[in-house]
Amino acid sequence: MKILHVIANLAPRYGGPAKAGMEMAAVLAARGHEVTIFSTNQDGNGVLDEPTDRVIRKNGVDIRYFPVIQPKFWRTSPAMAFALNKAIPNFDIVHIHSLYLFHGMAAGHYARKHGVPYIVRPHGTLDPVMYARHRYRKRIMETLFEDRNIRLANALHYTTEEELLLAKPYVHGSSGFVVPNGVNSSEYQELPIHGSFRSRYKLLEGKKMLLFFSRINFKKGLDVLVEAFKHIHREHPDTVLVLTGPDDENYGLKVREWLKAAGLSEFAIFTGMLTGKDKLAVLRDADLFLLPSYTENFGIAVVEAMACGIPVVISDKVNIWREVVQEGAGLAVPVDPVKVAEAACQLLNDPELCVRMGEQGRAMVSHYYEWSQVGAQLEQEYRQLIGESDPAGSSRGAEAGLNWGS
The missing domain is CATH 3.40.50.2000 (Glycogen Phosphorylase B;)
Incomplete structure (x- = not known):
């Protein structure tokens, strides 16, 4: 054709x-x-x-x-x-x-x-x-x-x-x-050595890394994410929020203002857009992936995270949420900061569940995507x-x- x-x-x-x-x-x-x-x-x-x-x-x-x-x-x-x-x-x-x-x-x-x-x-x-x-x-x-x-x-x-x-x-x-x-799952078979991304930021030393990996855009629920991080950080003060992705229409300025107002600026890292080995490195080192979007017709970033074995917490407006939950690769919640925080803390409190969800995520990507x-x-x-x-x-x-x- x-x-x-x-x-x-x-x-x-x-x-x-x-x-x-x-x-x-x-x-x-x-x-x-x-x-x-x-x-x-x-x-x-x-x-x-x-x-x-x-x-x-x-x-x-x-x-x-x-x-x-x-x-x-x-x-x-x-x-x-x-x-x-x-x-x-x-x-x-x-x-x-x-x-x-x-x-x-x-x-x-x-x-x-x-x-x-x-x-x-x-x-x-x-x-x-x-x-x-x-x-x-x-x-x-x-x-x-x-x-x-x-x-x-x-x-x-x-x-x-x-x-x-x-x-x-x-x-x-x-x-x-x-x-x-x-995705081409072969691209995620050989990931960088664990810690290669963390070594670039002293703030990440000995910390749990929460990853937002998508465009910095209004529809991604970043206002919800910042509010959720406030609750998460209160229960888990060893957490750092890493925001990776291109800034869409300078929306990142708003996100920085929200973090500052919440007193969380010193616990957040903006990396900008990462590609190639740098992208794989940040995915390799994340403990948890968070995407509380208001709307998401698919969510390729979710699939990339699962391909790297990261358990995911997504909103029920990310349109693959049913499949993610059904396959046991992560948790899906309403677009609500308290619900997002509760789901994230559930996983942070249960390392074995995180490992199982990471394994299920890899299997799901290989089978469906x-x-x-x-x-x-x-x-x-x-x-x-x-x-x-x-x-x-x-x-x-x-x-x-x-x-x-x-």
């Missing part, structure tokens, strides 16, 4: 969606498909150091970066739209990542124009919390193009059953399928979609969505 992924950003600062998009494309390429990614060169207020005048090949995937222009909040790129119009007829299927952005409007329009089946991946934007955010602006976009994109998509791609259920009121009856994100398995599932969905939209191999339905899957 010739597959086109269209995504607004690939810069590491954008976290899970960018990472998952790249890795998803790579695993499909490894399965023998011709895979291309169209994206912009946006990187926060700047741009990536990537050429915009030619194809870059990475991990078997052809990547085209297009210049982003104002208004950048919409990831606007007329050059991408022009290229999509020319390129889409050459592909068997188009996979659009995220809603309410320029690339989705353009890709959906030209996929329909040229009669190529397309999939829309909401990336959690149809969760009620995110759906309500900036509602006036989104309502305009829905009227102009997004409702049409969703209604006429051949399928929607969700990463959890929970995401599918939460999105149902907003998808106009459109159907879809569930295929999770993945290995990219090689996920890639096979996605390939199957593509084949079914193409087969249903073009059973005779002679024509494609341009304006009709299909009802298949969940």
Whole structure:
């Protein structure tokens, strides 16, 4: 198959969606498909150091970066739209990542124009919390193009059953399928020596390390985390909170203010974004992973933590929470600082339970979230979609969505 992924950003600062998009494309390429990614060169207020005048090949995937222009909040790129119009007829299927952005409007329009089946991946934007955010602006976009994109998509791609259920009121009856994100568990087989991260910070000497490992962003429940840490630290004064991840829109300033107001600044470490061996080192040394998000359509950071054998405490708004609890890999609680603190203290008080949950987490990742398995599932969905939209191999339905899957 010739597959086109269209995504607004690939810069590491954008976290899970960018990472998952790249890795998803790579695993499909490894399965023998011709895979291309169209994206912009946006990187926060700047741009990536990537050429915009030619194809870059990475991990078997052809990547085209297009210049982003104002208004950048919409990831606007007329050059991408022009290229999509020319390129889409050459592909068997188009996979659009995220809603309410320029690339989705353009890709959906030209996929329909040229009669190529397309999939829309909401990336959690149809969760009620995110759906309500900036509602006036989104309502305009829905009227102009997004409702049409969703209604006429051949399928929607969700990463959890929970995401599918939460999105149902907003998808106009459109159907879809569930295929999770993945990890390459081989990357977590040989971790750095225990203590290699701790040795960089005197504060961590002899302490229990609580890890927040995600974007520093409003939806991650950092206000809840700081309040929870106040309760945890009162019961376990040997705890230190390590916050690892890119600062999204300077939200870290608020988090620092909350920590200062709680008298906890001296017991918190901000590392910024860590990659490669540094990322593995911080995961290796953590005693507990905490993510009390208000909304999380998947939670790839949770999976990475489990791959490293860390017991996790997450909110029941992280959409893999049911699976985590069912497999005994961690605890899930409401978005409430007292509940988060109680769960964290339960694990800190029971080292044997922590070890068991860490082992269960590794097994869960290997069983459910290995990219090689996920890639096979996605390939199957593509084949079914193409087969249903073009059973005779002679024509494609341009304006009709299909009802298949969940």
